[in-house]
Amino acid sequence: MIYLLIRMVFIYKKASQIMVISLAICYSIEFLQLYQGNWMIELRKTLFGRYVLGQEFIWTDLVAYTFGIITIFSIEKNHLKPKYL
DSSP states (O other): OHHHHHHHHSTTSOHHHHHHHHHHHHHHHHHHTTOOOHHHHHHHTSHHIIIIIOSSOOHHHHHHHHHHHHHHHHHHHHHOOOTTO
């Protein structure tokens, strides 16, 4: 999902750049879950905080993000031809 959102914003960037940006965003959000400041805990109690920031750090999420982004990157590179080239 993040890959596709970033792709919609940065239409003319290379797929490899989109992949790196997407992974950086996903990893940042996951590692942010390790931070347990009072204001962050309160933010996570909201609907937005719960769905966007998550509740706890799970290392397997990093594997899932990487697998998903590499999969959509491969599909884009091998099967989709951009119309703007």
